[in-house]
Amino acid sequence: MSAASSHARHLAEAGRLANEIRLSVEQVSYAHSANPAQAPLFTLEATSFQARPGEIVAILGPNASGKSTLLKLISGALAPLSGRILLGGFVIHSLTPRTRAQRIAVVQQESTLLFPARAWEFVLQGRHAHGRSLRFESEDDVIIAKNALAQVGAADLSDRWMDQISGGEKQRVILARALAQQPLLLLLDEPTLHLDIAAQVGLLDALRRLAAENRYTVVVVTHELNLAAEYADQVVLMQRGRCLRVGPPASIYQRELLEQVFQTPLTVEFGSSGRPRVTVLPGT
């Protein structure tokens, strides 16, 4: 099958499913303990939310609120203690790693390499789950990888070494690898952590555009209040292993609620776009 027809099929499918629920997190809980005989060190209480194709969901909360755990559950890396997570009707953690990688792409904070690799080699890794284990990359794979690099504005990085590019460039290449997986669901764990402001905005703008164009469902973990407010369609607000609220930023961003969750005085204003803006008040 050619890449063009695969892309067309992708679009047709996306159109048909546009208004359906793609990701459904249903009463999911989790407990982590160092030793089964002891009380759990960390628990995630029953959490539920749903997301449609093209939607960006931000999981927001301070450190140790359980947001990364929730992301690991959605990625299938952890199995929930109770409840279930469905992606297009399938229970995620019971899929094989290969099937999962065809549908879910995960962008992690740092990607370490033991031996040097060029950016294009790195992006081609995203095609792994789509081929047989013993085979050479096809022309389609190369086209898809090139497109992925172009989509994040990193086509000129193709021949550069991964350990010789800046943090922002690296983050783009990592995102390109995720796009090369042609996923339904894109998961990002603190993608803006080591980036400067321009790179943060660039990455999130790209993400919003890609979610709209390719109809990805995007789930992003962050503690950046304003980035979540600006880019998310839905916010899942977490605190100490509990999901406090789920809803659009405008309904979640209330001063008392955020002050209590983030333990710091702040103000919330609404701009002309209707999106909230948070200012942290220092030294009061």
Added chain:
Amino acid sequence: MHPLTLRRLLLQCLILIVILFFVVIVALKFGAVPVSLYALGRDLLRVIFGRSSQISSDYGLIILNIRLPRILLGIIVGASLSVAGTSFQALLRNPLADPYVLGVSSGASLGAILALIVEPHLTLSPLFAALLTPLGAFLGAAATIAAVYFLGRREGQIDSTTLLLGGVITGSFLSAIIMFLMSTLTGSLRGITFWLMGDLSTPLQKSLYWFLGIGFFVATGAIYTTASDLNLLLAGEKEAMHLGVDVPRVRLVVYIAASFLTGLAVSVSGAVGYVGLIVPHVMRFIFGSDHRTLLPTAAIGGAIAVVMADTLARTVVAPTEVSVGAVTAVVGAPLFIYLLRRRLT
């Protein structure tokens, strides 16, 4: 973008095979008794055309019954150790992993010696008795790498310094046990000392060559089916899983096959060190770190390296011999230090 193609892979392997061929010719020529290239070529052609009876008996004895089997053994041992080293480096995510450095060779030696000690007390058919040593070596290698793996794990992550130290200490502990066993041994088994240092001079039964060859291809083939998984595993187990690698399955296949290859090499040649370290590094430098290229080129490169080292071992102080393990260690240990230093800075 220039993704790997089958054509390029075969070309790279072909170049190395040509080099291996010339190294084999050199290895056949040099030795305690000089043989002219003309005589060598004439006799090789006679073998190819099935007229080996025309070969003069002196040359025939030296070339066909002494040097050629030894070269074949060197090829199998070198290829096995290189593939094992490449696999351990990916599996443990440590570029300094090597069957010898990690103590796996010592574990295999101990297993082989235990098998040799036990064998006279069992009544076995001759074929099974011959396979008992490789089996012991395999079990020794598998147990050691499991132990080193758990020693190197801290809070669920492999710590590469702890892993290397754990391997070195495990190796010296196992060597001490071997020394203890040797002092209690008598008679023919005392010849083991030379074997322990790495030695290819002991001729084997003909059937054993077939066992070694088939064993090598089965184990290497099993590892090769995971070649592109290993590329992703280098980025970490979590990341590999998210990209679609069935990590526990790959780990199990590579772990068993690489232990088998180490056991196989050690059971016939003793502990030839550093081959599994040097060769993959050289091949990575030349051909890149894609395991689909690295595994076959390291196999051929390992064969080249050990045949060359053994030729040196036979000729440097002729008519006596150095053990081949001494030659590989003299070259390998400084390179190990260099790689270690470069990584720390």
